[in-house]
Amino acid sequence: MVGRLLLAVAAGLALTAAFEPIAVPYLVPLAVAAFVLSVRGLTFWRSGAVALVFGVAFYFTHIYWMKQSIGTDAWIALSAAEALFYGAVGLTVPVVRRLPGWPVWLAAIWTTSEGIRATWPFSGMPWGRLSFAMIDTPVAPAVAYVGMTGLSFLLALTGMLLAAAAETWLPPVAGGDDAGGAGGGARRRTRSVALGGVLAILALLLVPAVAPFQAHESGSAVVAAVQGNIPDPANDILAHYRQVTRNHVDATVRLARQGGPRPDFVLWPENSTAVDPFTDVETNAGIRRAVAAIGVPVVVGGLVDDGPDHVLNQGIVWDPVTGPGDRYTKHHPVAYGEYIPLRRYWDPNFGALRAIGRDMESGTRTSPLRVAGIDVADAICFDVAYDDVMRDQVAEGAELLTVQTSNASFIFTDQVEQQFAITRLRAIESGRWLVVAAVNGITGVVAPDGTVVASADPRTQAVIVERVGLSTDLTPATRLGPWPSRVLTGLSVLVLAVGAIAYRRRQEDPGPARVPDAPAAPETPPDRSEAPVARR
Template sequence: MSVLIRSLIAVLGGLLVTASFEPITLPWLLPFGVALYALATRGLSVWRSGAVGLVFGVSFYFTHIEWMRGSVGPDAWVALAAVEAVFYGLLGLAVPVIRRLPAWPLWLAAAWTTMETVRSGWPFSGMPWGRLSFAAVDTPVAPAAAYVGLTGLSFLLALTGFLVARLVEALAPAVRPRGGDRRVVDARPARTTGAALVGLLALLMVPAVAPYDPPLDGTATVAAVQGDVPGPGNDILWDHRGVTQNHVDATVRLALDVATGEQPRPDFVVWPENSTAVDPFTDVAVNDGIRTAVSAVGVPVMVGGIVDEGRDHVLNQGIVWDPVTGPGDRYTKQHPVPYGEYIPYRRYWEPKFGQLALITRDMKSGTRTAPLRVAGIEVADAICFDIAYDDVMREQVRAGADLLTVQTSNASFIFTHQVEQQFAITRLRAIEAGRWLVVASTNGRTGVIAPDGTVVASADPRTTAVLVERVELSAGLTPAMRMGVWPSRLFTVLTLAALVAGIVAYRREREFAGPARVEPDEETPAPSPTPNEAPVA
């Protein structure tokens, strides 16, 4: 099979994985896309396998985050997608080595998961978008996230795809005998692989039959405010004071509804990220508006605000604003977006072009791992893209959080499918943590999510809305939360062990096995007869 044909197979595989996510949302295609990655790179040299893996990465990632092209800019889209595509090429370099091992689908699935972990944290703060588990929210395997975490779920989904590829390889000789050869084909590899695949699928279904049941530790009533964004809707700064005023007005109306009995009194209120785009501590008008809203509703409000940190830096914070004591506990966004919220290595260069010219101050990262204390409730908070990173919610839940909140803007992406992709990730975090989760967005997807990922209530995008829902609190830890970071470490160790073992096997083949091995699906042409051997007419 030529490299061109393999590249076309890789392109198809990448597109199938893209189609597993929003907006197409056909998650059953995911294992087949992963299987095509393995089939396209089969039997190639290290460098050719890496090149085909890169083709897969380009096909997948450029289409998966196509929403960046119109919302952030084509330059940022191309740059980020290209960087992320390289990781699939690097994995391709490892495929020929890992395939030399027995049970290679297991080892390659560990390597795929390790690749996802690495690219989710590097370079800079990484980009977790596109992890296999993020496509699983509305599938029977989603409940497994509570048991194995999203990292473990990615491994199981990758393993499913690679077992499909191995089954195809095992069946191929029986379907297409070589050169008319009708010898009996050994069916044991196909039977073994098929049994492993069926067993894995059955294992993935177990949590759907016996989902994790979080222990109840009380209840609370929470209000999420979606104030909407004036003007075109995709630019917070078009009228940032109007954004703040929208949230103030919606909260005051909520207070009136509570007073008349139309709504129950919430224990606290959640405002979204960028509900104020200027420092609420130094801007008098914004400060007055927040105090008016908090005083009217009479309960703490989690305000999403941009806070000055000296002349050159800002903080993206969730601030607990109490009606009596004022601003108190704060969560600071831990994973600002490079080249979106800060310029890496600014000391060495100062970009004055495109969207980068608009980033005049760098956003600092937060380090808090303890939950916020809001109205006597331990609340784990995340801001926007934070929700895609494993560490943010995990560490706060392990530190005692009873409830999850997400403060997000989404305004920049309001006309794209990024909003739905992020909301799907958010629902999976609720399942993984075994917690109720409240999302407040400026104009995207505000909602309340149950621990099984069910959307209990949601607001339509680009509207002003207030959701008031009674949620349950839980102090128990899911198996995924108990394991913490250890699954990632385990898969990293397995990957390194597989690479070492594969390299040793390769060297032994070179030294002792004679001619290079030919893959079973590659037909070796019969040698042409020499002149002395040519038949006489």
């Protein structure tokens, strides 16, 4: 059992190494294969326990940035909760392992688990999906065809098939739920099918690299992204919120005075105004001064009051003529970071939670913003990691993607690079140009193939002005919408039901009882005719 636990830990750490900052994405299928081998042949509860160890090794290291930025208590609580999902996947392994085609069913369960934990409990936590590690690899273009969910499924299936092939070289285990105990011919057939499946998946994933999806561009626009920066220590907007707003106002005014091509609109980041820009007189005046100077709409990131107990995190289109207009409200506030779940039952007043005096409400808008005559799909910070936000807006006609983010709380951690990798994958998935404005994180412009066309150094004040393409073509991934997730979820439920029935029958009926051998008849001495003849 110790060996299995060590293998589970190694698999979890390998999966962490697939993501930023180490970023060795080819470890993903190997880590999944090692996970499967670590629970091979185990009973229900033991399989869950070993899988839980895998989840602890992976998630506690994957989001170590939360300990560095938010606090140890939040890091432990969230990592432990997410590790439980991997433990739950482990519980399903003995249930489905004896079903024909088990790698397919187990890959579906893995991907379904990713989808569930991305939305539940409360706001969920999508960090750590297998597909999020694939930027800058030959398989990244496939996300335009199969989406994040489809890519995770194919990566998980590759790992499962590698495990099935590896088992054919390993000795059998108690329980006989793998190819280890099969005959030589059966082992060779299993190995051939598994490795053939791996090659087929790789071929499927590499086709888009040769013939990537290319959306027809119906026009172009010039967009300016402003990174205002924060005074040292650079990770506390609230301590310098007025200076942060002044930085963005001043940068926009300087842009207006520089001459050159005037942008069609300007993008400010999340929390560029950390107080209500409608009620705070100084903030309101600063925004109006910047918008009047540049003479085009500015998409302002502001915290807007929603009564005494709630606040909204919004992207607000501020027009030089008509003033504030269209708004996008962040869809997925972070539990225990931006709101306290079930506050009516408990109101924590300790640690970092003490600073959350008001709960952030969730937005529901699915239509794009209208900015300078352009339909823009907006997302705020963690929103970019959720499938529904940009997909729904693109499906309703968005021509361009924007991300307003702060990253200030995470500026000295690896979260910034992890989020930017996800952001680049969203550009590929949607087939759209994407513009990111960060307070002091990574501000940049991303092409539809995920290439970073321009970027600003973190913790600096900068303005990026770039011409971007506009398109209304839909990628296959956008057309599929939520259906890959729905199909895999339904398949997982069905397989678990069938597997549970078979598993229970095996437990109740381990096999035919062994019939004891009949007692041997007593030997009778041979008669005279049978007696050996002694020869002299």
